[in-house]
Amino acid sequence: MIDKKLLSILVCPVSKGELVYDEQNQELICRASGLAYPIRDGIPVMLESEARPLSQDEKERAKH
Template identity: 70%
Template structure:
């Protein structure tokens, strides 16, 4: 990741977010701007966004904790 990368500048287009779905279960995703991740609550996975590109690969996703899932459910 470049040193001058600006997270505030990074934003997923709403139209893209409406189209994207979890590659495993096809559920809608939640955009977490602060962590630059797309969240699938059903599979408890967070897919990273790198250089404004969602990385929708299971091997690249991280597992979410129960606390994280609860926070996204509020």
């Protein structure tokens, strides 16, 4: 679980967009940039080089 206060101040380093917590995959999702940032040992890794691009299916699901 990620702290809600921390989540409220974090933004995507690429787009500066809002992040959504994906608890199941332990990632922070940015709809604007289409990237998923990993959370390792409870710490978000907010590096573009560590992010993975969302699949087209994931992008569609993130819109809702």
